[in-house]
């Protein structure tokens with residue numbers, strides 16, 4: 180090293196006119212060195228200017244910190260609460276299960292389809308039953324069920340919610356304008372005609388599955404008239420559902436009433452046979468948790484829970500000014516559902532992202 184440097188110093192003395200050959204060699208060495216430096220500069224500039232290369236060279240990506248996912252975890256834990264039974268029930272109803280083979284149902288809606296078979300057939304003929312491949316193929320599904328509760332207000336949970344593989348939303352809960360608190364991703368939205376948002380395109384993503392929860396035969400009739408543009412029926416609903424509903428029929432799914440049956444029977448111990456008489460039914464929220472526990476490996480909930488009964492002025496939803504009073508006569512036993520969710524939280528079957 181040292182000798183080379185010394186030699187270089189020797190050779191490059193241009194002041195020495197008595198050695199023209201030596202001088203020339205010295206000059207070309209300098210040129211070579213200058214060229215090398217130039218090439219090096221160009222290379223560095225190139226790698227910096229192309230940011231992806233720059234990242235490849237100097238950046239070691241830190242794996243995104245996500246909730247650990249254990250395959251089958253939710254199922255194992257949920258069996259403590261739901262008991263053991265066959266879990267190979269499809270999430271969505273499909274035509275082939277009813278068209279040739281009439282799958283018999285023990286219960287009427289909302290716990291079965293007894294008596295509504297013909298209407299259901301017509302609806303299944305114009306809707307779809309598939310789960311998107313991007314979700315179906317996941318080895319482990321992290322899901323969050325976003326309730327409509329007031330505790331989401333100012334929660335800043337939006338970003339965290341968007342990170343789940345599957346985001347389940349309920350009824351007409353808006354997203355537009357609330358993204359920071361509730362996120363913007365919606366994988367599935369459970370609804371029934373009276374709870375359908377009038378502007379489904381604004382509050383959902385183009386690929387959101389719009390999952391109809393049928394409580395009565397008229398609900399099948401409603402979706403049929405909307406999708407086939409038949410004459411609308413205005414009677415038979417407790418609140419006027421949309422008459423014009425701008426959705427792609429490919430987004431519509433019909434929820435298997437099995438999940439309503441399980442929620443009512445195993446979580447609330449309701450009588451299934453006398454559903455007409457006893458009027459009491461699970462909320463869409465409890466139904467969504469039940470569904471998630473069958474479909475997902477990790478289930479978290481956010482925005483569940485109602486205010487204490489004495490807080491008469493506390494609004495119950497994050498997006499509208501209604502209070503607990505509006506729940507009277509809804510056919511939901513809010514305190515009984517709270518007990519069921521508490522039990523699930525205590526046994527670690529689900530985890531809460533907001534105070535419950």
Ligand SMILES: *[C@@H]1O[C@H](CO)[C@@H](O)[C@H](O)[C@H]1NC(C)=O
Pocket residue numbers: 258259262263
């Ligand atoms: C359900 O099955 C699992 C394993 O198959 C078993 O460990 C568990 O004890 C069963 N639970 C009930 C309530 O029978």
Ligand SMILES: *[C@@H]1O[C@H](CO)[C@@H](O)[C@H](O)[C@H]1NC(C)=O
Pocket residue numbers: 332333
């Ligand atoms: C949410 O934050 C806004 C602005 O900081 C505040 O005015 C409002 O009272 C908060 N709402 C709740 C429910 O905390």
Ligand SMILES: *[C@@H]1O[C@H](CO)[C@@H](O)[C@H](O)[C@H]1NC(C)=O
Pocket residue numbers: 512513514515518
């Ligand atoms: C609601 O559930 C609670 C707790 O299980 C029970 O005490 C109450 O009687 C129920 N209310 C109705 C109207 O069934």
Ligand SMILES: *[C@@H]1O[C@H](CO)[C@@H](O)[C@H](O)[C@H]1NC(C)=O
Pocket residue numbers: 524531532533534535
């Ligand atoms: C979950 O609920 C419990 C009470 O049931 C509460 O102590 C806890 O803070 C809640 N978790 C979050 C993240 O809000």
